[in-house]
Amino acid sequence: xxxxxxxxxxxxxxxxxxxxxxxxxxxxxxxxxxxxxxxxxxxxxxxxxxxxxxxxxxxxxxxxxxxxxxxxxxxxxxxxxxxxxxxxxxxxxxxxxxxxxxxxxxxxxxxxxxxxxxxxxxxxxxxxxxxxxxxxxxxxxxxxxxxxxxxxxxxxxxxxxxxxxxxxxxxxxxxxxxxxxxxxxxxxxxxxxxxxxxxxxxxxxxxxxxxxxxxxxxxxxxxxxxxxxxxxxxxxxxxxxxxxxxxxxxxxxxxxxxxxxxxxxxxxxxxxxxxxxxxxxxxxxxxxxxxxxxxxxxxxxxxxxxxxxxxxxxxxxxxxxxxxxxxxxxxxxx
Ligand SMILES: Cc1ncc(COP(=O)(O)O)c(C=O)c1O
Numbered sequence: 005x006x007x008x009x010x011x012x013x014x015x016x017x018x019x020x021x022x023x024x025x026x027x028x029x030x031x032x033x034x035x036x037x038x039x040x041x042x043x044x045x046x047x048x049x050x051x052x053x054x055x056x057x058x059x060x061x062x063x064x065x066x067x068x069x070x071x072x073x074x075x076x077x078x079x080x081x082x083x084x085x086x087x088x089x090x091x092x093x094x095x096x097x098x099x100x101x102x103x104x105x106x107x108x109x110x111x112x113x114x115x116x117x118x119x120x121x122x123x124x125x126x127x128x129x130x131x132x133x134x135x136x137x138x139x140x141x142x143x144x145x146x147x148x149x150x151x152x153x154x155x156x157x158x159x160x161x162x163x164x165x166x167x168x169x170x171x172x173x174x175x176x177x178x179x180x181x182x183x184x185x186x187x188x189x190x191x192x193x194x195x196x197x198x199x200x201x202x203x204x205x206x207x208x209x210x211x212x213x214x215x216x217x218x219x220x221x222x223x224x225x226x227x228x229x230x231x232x233x234x235x236x237x238x239x240x241x242x243x244x245x246x247x248x249x250x251x252x253x254x255x256x257x258x259x260x261x262x263x264x265x266x267x268x269x270x271x272x273x274x275x276x277x278x279x280x281x282x283x284x285x286x287x288x289x290x291x292x293x294x295x296x297x298x299x300x301x302x303x304x305x306x307x308x309x310x311x312x313x314x315x316x317x318x319x320x321x322x323x324x325x326x327x328x329x330x331x332x333x334x335x336x337x338x
Pocket of ligand 1: 043044045073074075181182183184185187225226227267269297298
């Protein structure tokens, strides 16, 4: 029985959903949404704050500032509340309203960026705002999840070994790329500790520049970046799949109709994984794991709302999403 006294002390690291019955592939979904912040970002938040405290960077007057699509901000606001730090979270208009409200309920201050800036898009604009805050007040401390090695180290220490323990014969690992903290931590672990028999595949959103793609509009927070994250090191990643957001929405709806309400990036990662397996191992039984960053309750106003799907992706995508529970998702087409 886990008994804790701080929110970041609990994380369910041993839960996998078997997708074989739904999709016909031996694909296991590692669920990272079962902690108080409801997402994979609790690990990065705890790791970066602990390291900053050890380095003596934080004191009682410090005000943490961070750019976030929402989930890291929520995790940081919990830990800051528990440890008595002030926290300013710089989000943009794609961040879910409930996440912004939760950050404020936990005592954080939310700065909302409503205009994208140049080729860096919303992320570029958020980073500019953080830089201005840091320059204006020496109490501001920016942990900078995009450049902070303690982001990926959290996954090197926890997520990857948890997968390795459960799947010692793993052949393929699919990881979504936002800051690439999860991807780099897991990829480094499997390459350094396990060796080359595990193929590590990054999954990105179309419109993200991380793997060299052209910048484009993206509405689902979490995966993808308008500015390549400094912690990203392509040498550890074997392949990449880029997924259109409309396909993400279809997969989320299909998973939901089977009883699993997952977040947007889970839809992206599952779509990319099925497509990659179909292309590289058609009909083969290859042990594969995909990482699910969060659950779906924060996306009820977006991915799971008909009007939003219609507005953003058009009528056809909406109809496809609604019928996704009944239609088989064909790997390679999705
Ligand atoms: C929902 C969700 N999915 C995926 C990611 C990407 O994780 P990482 O930043 O470790 O690449 C994030 C990061 O914010 C996220 O919030």
